[in-house]
Amino acid sequence: MRPESSDADTLTAVPSPVALDGWASRISTGARASVAADTTSRLPPPDSLRSAGRVLMDFTPETLDLAEVRRHVLDVDHVEDVHDLHAWTIASGLPVLTAHVVVRDECLRDGHAAAILDMLQTCVAEHFPVPIKHATFQLEPAAHRELESPC
Numbered sequence: 001m002r003p004e005s006s007d008a009d010t011l012t013a014v015p016s017p018v019a020l021d022g023w024a025s026r027i028s029t030g031a032r033a034s035v036a037a038d039t040t041s042r043l044p045p046p047d048s049l050r051s052a053g054r055v056l057m058d059f060t061p062e063t064l065d066l067a068e069v070r071r072h073v074l075d076v077d078h079v080e081d082v083h084d085l086h087a088w089t090i091a092s093g094l095p096v097l098t099a100h101v102v103v104r105d106e107c108l109r110d111g112h113a114a115a116i117l118d119m120l121q122t123c124v125a126e127h128f129p130v131p132i133k134h135a136t137f138q139l140e141p142a143a144h145r146e147l148e149s150p151c
Contacts, residue, residue: 063129064095072127073099076119078107080142087132097124097135105141113139 064087073082081102089095101120107113117137124132 064132065128069097069124069128072123073101073120076116076123078103078112078116079120080104081145084138094134095130095132097132098137099135100138100140102140102142102145105143108139108141 066085066087069087070082070085073079073085079101083100083102085097085099087095087097101116103113103116107116117139120137121135124135
């Protein structure tokens with residue numbers, strides 16, 4: 001006659017839940033690591049991410065010095081002041097620039113404002129490491145300064 005077996009003897013033949021949990025954890029970790037490695041291998045290089053962030057944040061193009069742009073614009077004949085000068089890169093990679101340019105009052109009366117505008121466009125398109133082919137200049141007479149409110 002065989003002795004009766006206890007429940008403890010029966011359970012030793014089946015792997016313990018702790019042992020199964022350890023294996024499950026290892027398999028799960030390996031699967032997650034594999035997915036992460038696959039996903040990160042498809043990400044663009046860090047420089048591309050940084051560049052995309054600069055575009056999304058409307059940062060000034062890295063190699064464009066706005067103080068230098070301001071100096072060049074102020075060197076254009078008949079320009080007295082520059083304010084609200086902004087430059088950024090739009091999603092297509094095109095650098096753009098806007099500025100309010102104060103010119104002598106007579107420039108708007110005697111008709112040579114168009115020549116000043118041409119000089120400004122040429123200046124920003126040719127003198128800087130980042131050629132700005134899309135610039136918007138608002139020409140203002142010097143008398144208009146008193147109407148401008150500081151931001």
